[in-house]
Amino acid sequence: MTIAFKPDETFRGTYTYRNSPKGIRRFPFPFHQDQYMYSVNMEPHTKGPEGSVFENAFDIDEHYIAEMRDRAITLERDPGRCVSLPHMMDAEWDTLELIMESLSRDYPELFTLTKDGDRWHWVNKPLGIDQTFTFGNAATLPCPPFEYITRQTQGDFVIMDQRDNNLFADSGMITSQADWSLMFDAGMSFMEWHGPVPLAHELGVFERALKYLLMLQQGRPVRRLNWTMTINPRLDTSPETYPEWGPDRASVTPDNVGDKVHLRVELQALFRLPRSNGMLFSIRGYLASMNELATYPRWAKRLHRVLSTLPNELAEYKGLVRYKPTTLEWLSKFDDGEVLPAGTQPE
Amino acid sequence: MSSASLNVEIRRIRDLAPGIREFSLSRTDGDDFPVYSGGSHIVLSLPLGERTHRNPYSLLGDPTDRKTWRVAVRKQEDSRGGSRWLHEQAREGMRIDIAAPVNLFALNRLGRRHILVAGGIGITPILSQARELARLGADFEVHYAYRAPEYGVFVDELEALAPGRIHHYVQSRREQIEFSSLLAGRPLGTHFYICGPGGMVAASMNAGKALGWPESHLHSEQFLAPTGGEPFDVKLTASGKAFTVPSDLSLLEAIEQQGVDAPYLCRGGACGQCELEVVDASGELIHHDLYLSAEERASGKKIMPCVSRLKGGCLTLNL
Numbered sequence: 001m002t003i004a005f006k007p008d009e010t011f012r013g014t015y016t017y018r019n020s021p022k023g024i025r026r027f028p029f030p031f032h033q034d035q036y037m038y039s040v041n042m043e044p045h046t047k048g049p050e051g052s053v054f055e056n057a058f059d060i061d062e063h064y065i066a067e068m069r070d071r072a073i074t075l076e077r078d079p080g081r082c083v084s085l086p087h088m089m090d091a092e093w094d095t096l097e098l099i100m101e102s103l104s105r106d107y108p109e110l111f112t113l114t115k116d117g118d119r120w121h122w123v124n125k126p127l128g129i130d131q132t133f134t135f136g137n138a139a140t141l142p143c144p145p146f147e148y149i150t151r152q153t154q155g156d157f158v159i160m161d162q163r164d165n166n167l168f169a170d171s172g173m174i175t176s177q178a179d180w181s182l183m184f185d186a187g188m189s190f191m192e193w194h195g196p197v198p199l200a201h202e203l204g205v206f207e208r209a210l211k212y213l214l215m216l217q218q219g220r221p222v223r224r225l226n227w228t229m230t231i232n233p234r235l236d237t238s239p240e241t242y243p244e245w246g247p248d249r250a251s252v253t254p255d256n257v258g259d260k261v262h263l264r265v266e267l268q269a270l271f272r273l274p275r276s277n278g279m280l281f282s283i284r285g286y287l288a289s290m291n292e293l294a295t296y297p298r299w300a301k302r303l304h305r306v307l308s309t310l311p312n313e314l315a316e317y318k319g320l321v322r323y324k325p326t327t328l329e330w331l332s333k334f335d336d337g338e339v340l341p342a343g344t345q346p347e
Numbered sequence: 348m349s350s351a352s353l354n355v356e357i358r359r360i361r362d363l364a365p366g367i368r369e370f371s372l373s374r375t376d377g378d379d380f381p382v383y384s385g386g387s388h389i390v391l392s393l394p395l396g397e398r399t400h401r402n403p404y405s406l407l408g409d410p411t412d413r414k415t416w417r418v419a420v421r422k423q424e425d426s427r428g429g430s431r432w433l434h435e436q437a438r439e440g441m442r443i444d445i446a447a448p449v450n451l452f453a454l455n456r457l458g459r460r461h462i463l464v465a466g467g468i469g470i471t472p473i474l475s476q477a478r479e480l481a482r483l484g485a486d487f488e489v490h491y492a493y494r495a496p497e498y499g500v501f502v503d504e505l506e507a508l509a510p511g512r513i514h515h516y517v518q519s520r521r522e523q524i525e526f527s528s529l530l531a532g533r534p535l536g537t538h539f540y541i542c543g544p545g546g547m548v549a550a551s552m553n554a555g556k557a558l559g560w561p562e563s564h565l566h567s568e569q570f571l572a573p574t575g576g577e578p579f580d581v582k583l584t585a586s587g588k589a590f591t592v593p594s595d596l597s598l599l600e601a602i603e604q605q606g607v608d609a610p611y612l613c614r615g616g617a618c619g620q621c622e623l624e625v626v627d628a629s630g631e632l633i634h635h636d637l638y639l640s641a642e643e644r645a646s647g648k649k650i651m652p653c654v655s656r657l658k659g660g661c662l663t664l665n666l
Binding site: 090161162276 | 382383384387411447449450453456483563612619620
């Protein structure tokens with residue numbers, strides 16, 4: 001498998017990010033049915049079909065190089081997007097080990113890892129990195145192990161410490177979040193962190209999810225999809241930079257919906273970490289414009305129905321209220337009322 | 348929904364003391380073991396005749412040793428076969444399946460000081476915790492109680508790990524741990540961990556609570572061997588099975604024998620993973636687990652089939 005990287009595309013300013021036809025086809029469209037509601041929609045994170053975003057533990061795609069550059073820009077502007085509390089060092093090494101072993105196994109033509117005892121040699125060809133270091137000795141890397149490896153892996157990452165029958169968000173690399181602040185949430189418990197989510201608490205979703213996650217086993221990761229919408233293909237939609245992107249929500253017109261409005265899907269996976277007994281939470285984001293999604297009419301119809309029946313609390317929480325009517329109007333052109341069988345497939 | 352399993356060979360068996368044996372295990376596929384966190388246990392699948400018997404044992408070695416895992420097993424007087432098989436039938440070179448490690452007795456990494464207490468064979472998870480704390484350079488002390496000098500089976504390993512920080516209590520010399528003094532006057536941020544016989548664990552928890560320790564700083568682990576009991580009848584609504592649980596099998600084992608895939612993890616009443624919904628019970632539910640709250644027990648709606656049973660009558664479960 002070869003990936004044709006698009007190293008020059010941008011996620012700010014000129015917004016030149018686009019998906020190739022292959023990229024659209026593998027987009028993890030999240031809606032099985034015409035209505036959406038929160039649920040504990042977790043399943044084993046096992047190897048999925050070849051070419052799908054579920055094929056590997058950590059998905060690398062055509063946007064890899066550009067996304068890593070965008071992360072570097074965000075970190076340069078705001079180093080606080082990477083936080084790790086002092087008791088998390090074992091979990092940092094756990095994360096580095098898990099990601100390096102996964103990437104070198106799943107993409108041998110892009111990444112290689114060779115070990116001679118604790119002496120490790122890591123080669124990242126797409127980013128031109130060749131690093132020899134001593135596993136367990138942070139001084140032998142240019143930055144702490146969690147920051148080091150997550151600067152080289154698509155998606156945002158949180159490491160949770162497990163104690164008091166709870167999970168605490170004690171480390172994070174968060175540069176492409178859907179409007180939540182790592183600086184605000186760092187150190188919070190599972191319930192505190194999910195406090196703002198509407199309706200789901202009443203459904204008991206978080207209680208059940210927490211109970212399930214506390215028992216997550218080594219070697220048996222789980223995943224779920226989450227979604228929101230974003231104006232322009234922007235990764236850094238954080239509260240800290242709200243003045244830069246918030247006003248874009250008012251820029252959507254019937255003429256530019258197709259280009260500007262993006263469905264943003266997060267493939268979230270959870271991994272038990274062996275030496276720290278912590279848990280890695282990866283939040284791998286995918287963006288597709290309405291134009292791109294509508295190349296598959298089934299998706300356009302489905303999205304039209306999901307958005308038109310979405311409870312107001314959810315639309316409010318996801319920040320869609322302002323441009324939802326314009327988007328619905330645009331999507332309605334595709335919806336002929338055909339009955340769609342359950343499933344997320346494009347055709 | 349059984350655990351991800353590894354096939355291992357028993358590489359070495361050592362008799363440590365009367366009734367206590369240590370087993371060293373290595374992977375048969377030649378791969379390295381994963382590392383694990385201090386306090387973790389594995390579940391061994393033991394071939395007892397035509398049925399598989401699964402017992403949890405704490406990993407006691409160095410959590411970073413990827414070649415060898417070690418467990419120590421005390422022969423239970425009233426063994427239903429698991430520990431007896433390991434003491435009488437197991438031989439070096441035999442192969443068995445084990446489940447990946449699970450930690451229900453993890454260290455709190457925010458702790459400023461850690462007090463580890465072991466009673467008898469309860470030393471096994473304490474040993475891996477002590478190794479982890481030593482590696483992290485943390486402040487800790489170990490209190491190790493055993494019946495007689497020859498039962499202090501890991502004394503040398505502990506002393507090598509943390510010289511001067513190991514305190515011994517030998518029952519034959521009438522020494523015993525006074526929890527109300529051990530736990531008194533400890534600074535905030537101290538965490539307490541104990542693994543040992545039920546009475547000892549309960550005494551320490553009571554002493555801690557009486558001294559005002561927060562429950563979140565009192566950690567304990569006990570594995571309950573499933574006790575046999577009177578036979579009883581079971582109906583499973585979803586899978587449509589009806590059968591009798593014999594006196595020498597646990598409810599979970601009997602369900603598995605029917606070919607029904609039931610969830611489980613620790614098989615010792617501690618983790619909560621095997622919880623089943625009780626649709627109807629025409630007898631008395633005998634709860635042996637450490638997981639369900641008093642209210643949940645009183646509701647009669649839940650049972651942990653790895654250790655709990657019904658006394659008389661028929662139990663109908665949603666499975």
